[in-house]
Each structure stands twice: as structure tokens, then as C-alpha cells.
Amino acid sequence: MTVMRKISFELVPVPPFRLDLTAWVLRRRPDNIVDRWDGRNYRRVIVIGDRPTEVIATQTGSQETPRLCVTVIGKRLPSNAGSIVTAALTRLLGLDIDLKEFYRLASRDKTLRPLMRRFKGFKPPRFLMPFEALVNGITCQQLSLSFGIQVLNRLATNFGQAIETPQGYAYAFPRPMDLIDVKPEALRKLSYSCQKARALLDLSTNILQGGVDLDRVEKMTDGDALKCLDDLRGVGRWTAEYALLRGFGRLHVFPADDVGVRHSLERWLKLGKPLDYESTIQLLARWKPHAGLIYFHLLLYGLAKGGYMA
Numbered sequence: 001m002t003v004m005r006k007i008s009f010e011l012v013p014v015p016p017f018r019l020d021l022t023a024w025v026l027r028r029r030p031d032n033i034v035d036r037w038d039g040r041n042y043r044r045v046i047v048i049g050d051r052p053t054e055v056i057a058t059q060t061g062s063q064e065t066p067r068l069c070v071t072v073i074g075k076r077l078p079s080n081a082g083s084i085v086t087a088a089l090t091r092l093l094g095l096d097i098d099l100k101e102f103y104r105l106a107s108r109d110k111t112l113r114p115l116m117r118r119f120k121g122f123k124p125p126r127f128l129m130p131f132e133a134l135v136n137g138i139t140c141q142q143l144s145l146s147f148g149i150q151v152l153n154r155l156a157t158n159f160g161q162a163i164e165t166p167q168g169y170a171y172a173f174p175r176p177m178d179l180i181d182v183k184p185e186a187l188r189k190l191s192y193s194c195q196k197a198r199a200l201l202d203l204s205t206n207i208l209q210g211g212v213d214l215d216r217v218e219k220m221t222d223g224d225a226l227k228c229l230d231d232l233r234g235v236g237r238w239t240a241e242y243a244l245l246r247g248f249g250r251l252h253v254f255p256a257d258d259v260g261v262r263h264s265l266e267r268w269l270k271l272g273k274p275l276d277y278e279s280t281i282q283l284l285a286r287w288k289p290h291a292g293l294i295y296f297h298l299l300l301y302g303l304a305k306g307g308y309m310a
Contacts, residue, residue, distance in 0.1 A: 005077045009070055011057075011086060013095040017066040018121030019059040022093050024309050025296055026125045029149040034156050034173050035092075045163055045172040046088050046128070049078050052161040052172050055085055057093070063121040068095070074163065091249075094123030102290050112287065112294075115268065119300045124293060126249045130214040131207060132173050133247025134232070137239035138199050139192070145260060147191075154190040176204040199234025206232075218248055245292045254291035256280040264298040267305070 023042045026035040036043040042057045053074035061067045072085050090096050106116035127133040139155070140148030159178045160171040179201060187197035206212040212232065217225050222244065229240035238257035244250045256262065256277045265283070266275055275283065284291045303309050 004073055004075060006071060006073045007077060007082060008072070009082055009086075011068040011070055011089065011095060013066045013068060013093070013123065014098050015066055016063040016121040017059070017095070017123060018063050019057065019066075019068070019093070020309075021119055021122035021300060022125055024303055025122065025299055026092065028299070028303070029146055030308055031153065032149050033153045033171060034160075036170070042093070043170065044088075044092065044128075045161070045170045046085065047161055047172050047175065048074065048081055048084050049076070051075055052163040052170075053077065053081070053085075054163055054165055054170060055089065057089060068093075073165075088128060091126050092128060094125050097123050099123070099293070102293050105287065105290065109287075111269070115297050115301065118304075119297055122296065122300060124249070124251055124296050125246075127247050128173065129175070130217070130243060130247035131176055131203070133243040134203060134229070134235065134239065135174075135200060136246070137242040138196055138203075138234050141196070141234075141236075141239060151191050155187075158186070158190060176207040179204040180208055196234060199232070202233045222250065222253070245295065251292035252289035254280070254284055254295045256284075258295075260302065261295055261298050264302040264305075265294075268298060268301060 019042055020037070020039075023035065023037040026032075027037055034044065040058060044055050045052050046055050047053070051074055053072060056071040056073070058069045059066060060069055068089070070085060070089065072081055074081070103116060103120070106112040127136065135155070136148075136152065139151050143151070156171040156173055159174040159182060161178070162169045162171050182201060184194065184197040184201060187200060188194065192200070203212070207214065217228050220228060225244060225248070226237075226240045229235050229243055230237065235243075238255050241253050241255040242258070245253045245255060262275050262280055265280065269283075284294060287294055300309075
């Protein structure tokens, strides 16, 4: 039996920082089994050297002088495990992002100021890989977010690498190589439609065979990136914009086809009529280039209104 190894170290996020709010933007729903939060600890399984590894982050200190205590547990941890986990958490939790410009804008804006103050310390997260953002987007198309998270949970438990923890088995989000030999029928059993199943499998195959290079997309302009992503099977405007924000970290992008967040925008601004894509973009122009941050704040606003973060 292989003995589990453990390493611990500390990270210093750019202040202000609140792990709880940031974790909830990743989780979106309490039953998310990939991004886990127990009220104190953020947990995620990360694959290192083809082995699942449990990562636990706990905030110490205040939001103005934050520290993260990080514990990494796994079999045969490589010597560079600490640096791999540091890079992963920096991306997942936005640890290096400075929101001073946004806070300055919000402090002068009577509409935005209360929302900013309510959720101050949140950092805009990114999924671990752009692939994960695209899979989330494809999965959740035309579904309620609650059901979409359930389907993603099934994907993780069936095809993500697992590690046994004191709380039970925990699962990594599947990588392209984890899905390469999966048949569409297997995804259909998880509640994927035929079209979505083929989209996920095509995406995995194209990434592994070099047909799509998401690292190259990272360097493209918004217009070119949107066109490249929109050319992928099963990816439309919403999924492409969602991936630019949540996978590529383009914080000026607001996925305006997201009906749920659009409703939160309507409630927040007490609008008398529903918004469409164009009117949403026009409305957000006053807060350029921070539209993506508005999106995340409205997600938190909706989670709080729905009682999910209690």
C-alpha cells in the first residue's frame, strides 16, 4: 500500500481577499463535487504527474492582510508539486489579481458601490483549464444551473481521477485524455444529449490531436478568439463568451446570453422590462472595462438571494 505524502506551505493573495466568496463563484451550487467548500476549507483534486492529488486551502488573517494555508496530499508527490499547486490555485482563486481600479470606479458610482461593498474581497476565478470552461459551457447550455452542475458531477465521478479522503472519494475534473475513448452512449447515460456528447468528445479529440490549440486562442484578439471557439462543434456565442471570461480570464467580457445573470442584472437595477443581449451590452458600457467583474458580482448576488451561500 502506497503511503500518502503531505506538504504544506503558505500563499499571500493580493488584498483584499475572501476565500469564501471566491470559492462560491467557482462552486455556483452547494452540491458541486469538484470545487468543494465546507465553510472554512476550499478543496479540489488536481492531477499531478497523472496522479490525483488533494489540495486544501484555508484562509488565515483578515481580508486586508490575507494568507492562505495550503496542504497538498497525494501519492509520490514530485519535487515540484508545490509550484504546480501554487500555479493552479493562483489561477483558480485569482490570487494575483489586483482590483484597485474596479474599486475606485465602484466607489464613485452610487449604483455599483453597494454591490462592490457587499462582496469586497472576492477575486475573479478561472477554471483550471480552458477545456474545463468549454465543457462547463457546453454542459449547461439550455439547462438550469442546478441541473447542469448535477450533470457535471456525473461526468467527474465517471471519468475524473479519484482519490480517497477522510470525507470519502473526491474527483478531479476530467481532462481531454480522460474522455478520448469514451463512447457517446456513455455520456447519454449521464443526461447529455447526442449533440452535447459529440461536442465534448470532438473537443477532447481535437485538443489531443492538435486540431484545436487553446494556448493559441489565449493570444488572439476577442474577435478572433470568439470566431475560433464558435467554429467548434456545440459552441455558440454564449459558450464562447463564457469561456473567454471563465477560462481565459478576459474580465471585460460579459456573457450577455446568460439568462440567469441577466435576470439578476434586471433585479439589481430594478428595471421595468426584460433585457436582451444588445440592451445588456449597452447597459454595461458605462462600466467598461469591468463587465466581467459585474458578471461575477451578479452571480454572487443571485447566490445570496437564492440562499445558497447560507
